[in-house]
Structure formats: C-alpha cells, structure tokens
Amino acid sequence: MRGADVGIYIPQVTGSYEEVLAQARRVEELGLGSFWLFDHLYTPMLPDRPALEAWTLATALLANTTELRVGHLVLDNNVRHPALLAQMVATLDVVSAGRLELGLGSGSVAIEHEQAGLPWGTMAERSGRLAEALAIITGLLTSGDENFTFAGEHYQVRDLPCRPGPVQRPHPPLHIGGAGPRYTLPLVAQYADVWNVPTYALGDWAKTGAALDGCCEAVGRDPATLKRSHEAVLVLAPDEASLPAARERALRRYPGEGFGVEAGGYVGTPGQVAEHMAGMVDAGIDQFVFIPYDRGRDDVLDLLAGEVLPLLAG
Secondary structure, three states: OOOOEEEEEOOOEOOOHHHHHHHHHHHHHOOOOEEEEOOOOOOOOOOOOOEOOHHHHHHHHHHOOOOOEEEEOOEEOOOOOHHHHHHHHHHHHHHOOOOEOEEEEOOOOHHHHHHHOOOOOOHHHHHHHHHHHHHHHHHHHOOOOOOEEEEOOOOEEEEEOOOOOOOOOOOOOEEEEOOOOOOHHHHHHHHOOEEEEOHHHHHHHHHHHHHHHHHHHHOOOOHHHOEEEEEEEEEEOOOHHHHHHHHHHHHHHOOOHHHOHHHHOEEEOHHHHHHHHHHHHHOOOOEEEEEEOOOOOOOHHHHHHHHHHHHHHO
C-alpha cells in the first residue's frame, strides 16, 4: 500500500468493554494495522460519561487479538512514573508477542491533574519531566542484562533492572506527537521513532516537518530515519450525494480548529480520499491514524478497507 500503515483511533468514550473489543477485532479482521486509545482519567469536558482506563484497556485488547497492534495517542507522562511505565511496556510487549505501540506526551488537560493531585506546571516544566522520562524509559528498555541509573531534576533511578526486556528491539515504536518548536520537536528528534502530527497541526505540517528536520540535524540524526504519522478525522462517504451530510455530521462531532477537519481532515469519496492519501505518502507520510467521523460504528471502516486501500495498493 505505497509504503504507509493505516490505524484507527477510537477514543474509549461511553462504549462498554465488549463494544470496544468488538471494534478492535473488526479493525483486525479488516486488515488494518493498529488500534489507538486516549489516556485520560475521564473524557475531557465530559466527566459524566464513562471512559475505560487506557493501559488496562490496551492490555485487554492485546490479550484478545492476535495480529492487531495497539497503542495510545498519547500516554500522559504525569500519570505514571517512568520507571514503572518502562516495566509495564516491557511486560505488555512480552504478553502481546511484540504488538505494542508506545505513545508518550507531556499531558494536555490541566484540570484532571489538579483534581487527582498529579503534577502539572508550565509547558517548560512538563517538557522537562517528559525529557527525563524518555531518557529513563528508553534507557531501561535497552538496558539488557545491565542495571540502569539516572539522576535528573524530576526523576532519580538507581541501579534498576528491567527484565525481561521487550520483544521489539530496541523497544516498541515510540510515538511523540505535537508541533511545538521549542520543546516538543527537539524531543521528537532525539527520541521518537514516529512523529505524530496531531489534528490541530495538520494544516501546517509541512512547515513544521522542515523545522523537525533541522532539529534532527542538530542532534546528528538523519531525518529519514524518523517516520511521520498523520492523526486525522476521516470523513468517508460512498458517493458525492452523501458527502455533504457526512461532512456536516463530522463538523458537529469534531468542531473547531483543534480537530482540523477543514485544515487537514481526509474528506471525500473513496477515490478522493485515496488520492489525498497517495499525495501525502508522496510528501513523506508513513502512517495514517484515522478518527472515523462515525466513531467506527457505521460504514466508514468497511469503505476504508474495502474501497480506499485497494485503490492505494494499485
């Protein structure tokens, strides 16, 4: 398929575990590569709605599928100590026979941290914690038979083992999302295997990607070794006649610039979406993580797997 992977991101809002598992299995049966979740203590702005905890849910999905890769966009670094998270990552990668994707970020919703008594702070403080966490997690996951030590401003780890290590070497693919040139992009250049372009940054992703290339060069990394991923709302309609209603529904469900439907969403009929994806592959995108506008409950997944992807493969 022209060198790109396709995953599906369905935030675990309101659905029961059985419903989420059925969606994940459907994604697997359709031959799509990965399934993605969010990491919040509750659904942002919707505290009255049930939302399953991210790591427990990912573990259950991986235990009940056979080929599907599962990850988070992205785990909140403030919720789990990096030494513990590294052990969790290694264990789940073993349990899943190497099907875990690791996404990590600095946190995005202040109020849930305040309510839970979790550390928050300025962007600079959160980025500093994230930088140290990335050093610890990658250090532990690649430590092999050696113990690991790290002394930072926010975290200290002394003579700590991580055994067994992960199945995937050197560690599960590490996704870091964001577009901030001061804090985020340098961490992407230093640590990430995949740069995730979030919905809010799709409109300017090419310019941001050029800045990221500069960050890679500053740390002596070939930018070509860093994969690039689009996280985008997918508005897929079977024909032109049904497209306006689908677009309107998507804009109601995913409103505003933050979701990027107008700036960078993948909107159209199967042929139009396939053409858009092909152009992005030619521009350097390696992976698509789609948020189906119908939340994966109607026909979009079938259209994507049955009509769009065969066009790309051809």
